[in-house]
Amino acid sequence: MKKGIVLLNMGGPDSLQSVKPFLKNLFSDRDIIRLGPSFLHNTIASIIIKKRLKHTIHAYSLIGGKSPLIEITNQQAHCLEQLLKTNGYDITVKTGMRYWHPFIEDTLRGMKQEGINEVIGLSLYPQYSKATSGSTIKAFETSADRLGLRHKSIKYWYDHPSYIDVLSEFIKEGMQLFNTTPFILFSAHSLPQRFVDEGDPYIQHTEKTIKLVVDRIGLATSQYGLAFQSKTGPVKWVEPSTEDTLHRLAKKGIKDVLIVPVSFVSDHIETLYEIDMVYGKLSASLGINMKRTESFNTDSRFINALFEIVRGI
Numbered sequence: 001m002k003k004g005i006v007l008l009n010m011g012g013p014d015s016l017q018s019v020k021p022f023l024k025n026l027f028s029d030r031d032i033i034r035l036g037p038s039f040l041h042n043t044i045a046s047i048i049i050k051k052r053l054k055h056t057i058h059a060y061s062l063i064g065g066k067s068p069l070i071e072i073t074n075q076q077a078h079c080l081e082q083l084l085k086t087n088g089y090d091i092t093v094k095t096g097m098r099y100w101h102p103f104i105e106d107t108l109r110g111m112k113q114e115g116i117n118e119v120i121g122l123s124l125y126p127q128y129s130k131a132t133s134g135s136t137i138k139a140f141e142t143s144a145d146r147l148g149l150r151h152k153s154i155k156y157w158y159d160h161p162s163y164i165d166v167l168s169e170f171i172k173e174g175m176q177l178f179n180t181t182p183f184i185l186f187s188a189h190s191l192p193q194r195f196v197d198e199g200d201p202y203i204q205h206t207e208k209t210i211k212l213v214v215d216r217i218g219l220a221t222s223q224y225g226l227a228f229q230s231k232t233g234p235v236k237w238v239e240p241s242t243e244d245t246l247h248r249l250a251k252k253g254i255k256d257v258l259i260v261p262v263s264f265v266s267d268h269i270e271t272l273y274e275i276d277m278v279y280g281k282l283s284a285s286l287g288i289n290m291k292r293t294e295s296f297n298t299d300s301r302f303i304n305a306l307f308e309i310v311r312g313i
Helices: 016-027 038-062 069-086 104-113 130-147 161-175 193-197 202-217 242-251 269-285 300-311
Strands: 003-009 092-097 118-123 150-154 183-189 224-229 256-260 289-292
Touching: 003 069, 003 104, 003 130, 016 038, 038 269, 069 092, 069 300, 092 104, 104 130, 118 130, 118 300, 130 150, 161 202, 161 256, 161 300, 183 202, 183 242, 193 202, 202 224, 224 242, 224 269, 242 256, 242 269, 256 269, 269 289
Parallel strands: 003 092, 003 118, 118 150, 183 224, 183 256, 256 289
Antiparallel strands: none
């Protein structure tokens, strides 16, 4: 039985020309956001894309003209495969993206052609949500079934000890960038409020991650908070927003803030543009010295954490 692992993520445009088709794929997924009744969904999505396109292209132009997510995830796959081989596991590791190349089914088809007949889908979203992990795992399992591949899925690892260790270390390193102890602002990707009302576990998973981390570091309740970023589409999203929270912190006289992008493991537009540029500019205007923890990317500690996660299945 030849095995393979697929690192599953959202994906991102690999050029400015691919921004529009990427957004089209993203907004066509009703697992993420439902824009009215199904027969009107694509029409409403097209209106939203047209409205957002110029701004989104500009944002990507500021971070190199493309998303770095695909390249980073490919590097993570290579590093994990090498670590597995070093430890005696002959397992191929590939990358599969939900909304842009390499698409999940294309990756699985290629693996099957290589003789792989059992695959593990590893979601790179630590905390589970129907809108992220759920949609991606669904695409993975549907494609694997269609191709006749045996499969298992790792849908979340928000409380895995190795992940908590790495996140705690990165936060402690970020805190060293300040002369005094900063306020730790965990910034998670937001979620339509309807999902939470229907029982989506994302908020509970995120809060559990934070609880484990702050206990590990030894932070008091007054030293940290949780906010949400990256709202998309005309529906009610989980609050408070990261932007509003920065305003509130400024009013309280807090001068040093370390933002921790708790739901992201790799740099992409939400870290490089939204946090570094948008929130960075906002923080400066509010008199806040804001910094961000480094993204895990290909740090060996994170690759070791992924190894521990997949070794347990």
